[in-house]
Amino acid sequence: MSRASGTSGAATSYYEATRAVPLATTPLDGDITADVAIVGGGITGCSAALDLAGHGLRVALLEAQDIGWGASGRNGGQVLPGYAIAQTKLKRLVGPEDARRLWDMSMEAVQLVEQRITEHAIPADYHKGYLYAAIRPRHERDLEEEASELATLGLKGAEVLRGAAIQAHVASPRYRAIMTEPFSAHLHPLNYTLGLGRAAQAAGAQLYSGTPVTAIEEGPVLRLRTPRGTVSAGTLLLSGGAYLGRLWPAVAGYVMPVGTYIIATEPRPDVPSLLPLNEAASDLNFVLDYYRRSADDRLLFGGRVSYSSVPPPRLAQTMLARARAVFPQLAGARADFTWGGLVDITRHRAPQFGRLAPNILMAQGFSGHGVALAGLAGRILAEAARGQAGRFDVFARIPHARFPGGRAFRVPALLLATSYFRLRDLL
Numbered sequence: 001m002s003r004a005s006g007t008s009g010a011a012t013s014y015y016e017a018t019r020a021v022p023l024a025t026t027p028l029d030g031d032i033t034a035d036v037a038i039v040g041g042g043i044t045g046c047s048a049a050l051d052l053a054g055h056g057l058r059v060a061l062l063e064a065q066d067i068g069w070g071a072s073g074r075n076g077g078q079v080l081p082g083y084a085i086a087q088t089k090l091k092r093l094v095g096p097e098d099a100r101r102l103w104d105m106s107m108e109a110v111q112l113v114e115q116r117i118t119e120h121a122i123p124a125d126y127h128k129g130y131l132y133a134a135i136r137p138r139h140e141r142d143l144e145e146e147a148s149e150l151a152t153l154g155l156k157g158a159e160v161l162r163g164a165a166i167q168a169h170v171a172s173p174r175y176r177a178i179m180t181e182p183f184s185a186h187l188h189p190l191n192y193t194l195g196l197g198r199a200a201q202a203a204g205a206q207l208y209s210g211t212p213v214t215a216i217e218e219g220p221v222l223r224l225r226t227p228r229g230t231v232s233a234g235t236l237l238l239s240g241g242a243y244l245g246r247l248w249p250a251v252a253g254y255v256m257p258v259g260t261y262i263i264a265t266e267p268r269p270d271v272p273s274l275l276p277l278n279e280a281a282s283d284l285n286f287v288l289d290y291y292r293r294s295a296d297d298r299l300l301f302g303g304r305v306s307y308s309s310v311p312p313p314r315l316a317q318t319m320l321a322r323a324r325a326v327f328p329q330l331a332g333a334r335a336d337f338t339w340g341g342l343v344d345i346t347r348h349r350a351p352q353f354g355r356l357a358p359n360i361l362m363a364q365g366f367s368g369h370g371v372a373l374a375g376l377a378g379r380i381l382a383e384a385a386r387g388q389a390g391r392f393d394v395f396a397r398i399p400h401a402r403f404p405g406g407r408a409f410r411v412p413a414l415l416l417a418t419s420y421f422r423l424r425d426l427l
């Protein structure tokens, strides 16, 4: 059963087909009041709702589609510390002290995922272990640098392996070297997001699905308009990610929504032997391959990007070809599911936190690196909404620039940049 894919959300993903967390939500119907309103029911919004409700605040979370419908319920499930921007570049942007704080918070983000899964008994198929794979000589140098950077940051356990040692981790002839590390993990992202939503509900948050926020009236008491009701709130958190779009165009102008795609093969008895230690993996190309095993022995294989909401042609076939380039053992494999989603990429790939008014806060731009980070972002938004903005301000000090010229020009500029990096991937 191969399904049509789409960044529009029309496709059924493997995650939807294996959804295991019951969560009942309805559209908002009527006018309500809350202490804090949240736009967006992904990891960021659900995480903020959970913490705020846990502190006794009245929370109304408004989601245009379903909880976990956006990037949070469609992603590669890779739980990673750090940021999509290299730590060395982050240091140049914000200075060594803030860069160190940001790194430490990214490690906390990973721990927070594990802690919440345990605390709320979320059936998220969580598994620790990760490897980065080098295809080209310059990747090998990058791995060595990365391993020593991790050691400088005080993290022990990263190891660069070559030759036969590689096969114990990934049964592929493709790689010159790999770096394994024990901090990262992988999980079922939709069940994780739904689990956060369910925990937020249990803590007292009101979650509304099928409720697009169409307008925001600013002031000491904010008013959010939706098709069948309004929310009056003292504080607003915007966590619409790549899908925020027209609601606040000035905010959306800082990120480029980029489509990225994943396939799930049929369950296969040989899949466990491809990744014997059940680690998640990615290579070091600019348009990278990332993959992992599912709990029911499929290979979930991600990669490819597009700069429009139309998925690339012959997507399942080309993704299978990419998977076979890594694992020739998959000759004859079929893709049961093919789907896509949008990532919100900032110009330099660092996340963007900001205040749009004294009582309107936002976090976006995780740049394809948000499974762990978005959970912490929600916690930090919640802290700031409760008047403790110290950690929020560390993120808010990261400087950002808009994509020049609006969407019409963002796309060609990024295409040019990507063509250059794709070319580099071949060298």
Ligand SMILES: Cc1cc2nc3c(=O)[nH]c(=O)nc-3n(C[C@H](O)[C@H](O)[C@H](O)COP(=O)(O)OP(=O)(O)OC[C@H]3O[C@@H](n4cnc5c(N)ncnc54)[C@H](O)[C@@H]3O)c2cc1C
Pocket (backbone or CB within 6 Å): 039, 040, 041, 042, 043, 044, 045, 062, 063, 064, 065, 066, 068, 069, 070, 071, 072, 073, 074, 075, 076, 077, 078, 079, 080, 211, 212, 213, 214, 239, 240, 241, 242, 243, 244, 245, 247, 260, 261, 262, 290, 302, 340, 341, 342, 343, 363, 364, 366, 367, 368, 369, 370, 371, 372, 373, 374
């Ligand atoms: C295919 C894919 C693979 C990825 N792989 C990884 C990975 O392996 N590891 C990793 O770390 N990151 C990965 N990412 C990125 C990661 O998924 C995101 O960074 C993270 O999920 C962002 O969460 P969020 O809550 O901020 O946004 P989202 O999950 O996108 O949630 C935003 C929500 O806001 C809602 N919304 C927007 N506007 C409105 C409105 N006006 N009214 C009401 N609701 C609104 C949307 O419907 C949406 O549900 C991937 C992303 C994709 C798409």
